[in-house]
Ligand SMILES: NC(=O)C1=CN([C@@H]2O[C@H](COP(=O)(O)OP(=O)(O)OC[C@H]3O[C@@H](n4cnc5c(N)ncnc54)[C@H](OP(=O)(O)O)[C@@H]3O)[C@@H](O)[C@H]2O)C=CC1
């Protein structure tokens with residue numbers, strides 16, 4: 001089987017690639033196809049069409065996207081909606097046009113309305129107003145789900161969607177402004193501890209709650225869903241509500257998270273808030289029972305996951321200067 005992993009150098013794509021490489025070493029009859037962003041710009045329709053026609057993968061894992069935290073989403077809305085729509089349309093359509101039978105794409109928990117009962121079930125989709133700070137990205141991710149469902153209904157393809165909660169781990173983006181909260185705090189608390197600072201400022205009130213899933217769990221869940229036989233997947237989803245939430249089922253406040261990061265990095269000073277920065281959605285805990293009923297649950301706890309991620313950051317921190 002020839003599997004194309006789009007976004008293989010990213011945090012999730014890299015974790016998925018490592019698992020598939022391990023399967024290949026163990027004897028699985030798979031060939032892994034990858035291309036860097038420089039080699040293949042997935043927003044370019046002609047490049048994607050030529051690539052898919054030449055490589056003709058049997059399966060595609062779409063883990064490539066324009067990704068960022070609340071500040072990046074709020075600052076570059078046109079980039080987030082345009083690039084993600086183009087990547088999804090090009091990869092999903094050209095997969096179909098070149099006979100790809102199975103595809104897995106990654107959405108996001110931000111697809112759900114900002115004020116729905118928690119934890120959020122898959123059927124909460126499209127029942128209310130989205131969170132403004134990441135609405136463009138969320139619209140693109142919802143379109144990704146509907147693209148897969150529409151090709152399945154019209155052409156009999158088997159294109160699947162998983163909706164990850166906030167992810168973290170090795171290979172994350174530690175940019176001080178454009179990253180997600182957990183890598184941003186790991187870097188900030190580490191640098192404060194190294195410099196002996198007495199205070200670290202976190203964005204917003206610290207009151208919002210977030211669910212954090214380690215990327216290794218996400219990679220396992222992705223392959224679990226991709227490997228499901230078609231009958232099992234169909235029996236547990238609806239053709240027009242086909243996405244599957246992936247998370248831990250528990251959340252912490254941003255202030256609690258900051259205190260966990262302070263402990264892991266050895267920072268002992270004061271934690272203050274910057275109310276001029278947006279809180280975003282106050283809570284987006286996902287109901288993960290659909291996937292649990294299919295046989296998968298997360299296994300990496302947050303404190304252990306933060307420790308592992310910090311160790312990885314320490315080894316790789318020279319790559320994140322600036
Ligand atoms: N991280 C998180 O907290 C969450 C992530 N997700 C989803 O998971 C998936 C993976 O995210 P994550 O691994 O964190 O993101 P990363 O930013 O780590 O990886 C994304 C990858 O996509 C590549 N890419 C981006 N644009 C293009 C393009 N136009 N052509 C080719 N390649 C491109 C990037 O390459 P390069 O860097 O060279 O541009 C990068 O390798 C995404 O779909 C994301 O929306 C969902 C929920 C939470």
Ligand SMILES: C[C@H]1O[C@H](OP(=O)(O)OP(=O)(O)OC[C@H]2O[C@@H](n3cnc4c(=O)[nH]c(N)nc43)[C@H](O)[C@@H]2O)[C@@H](O)[C@@H](O)C1=O
Nearest residue numbers: 068069070108110134180181184202203204208278279280
């Ligand atoms: C995965 C998910 O990720 C994004 O949504 P988000 O969860 O709101 O994003 P975030 O991780 O950046 O922020 C979470 C919370 O954390 C607080 N916060 C404190 N201090 C820092 C800080 O230093 N950096 C950041 N980024 N946030 C901080 C911040 O104020 C907010 O309350 C979207 O991409 C969305 O589309 C999406 O898919």
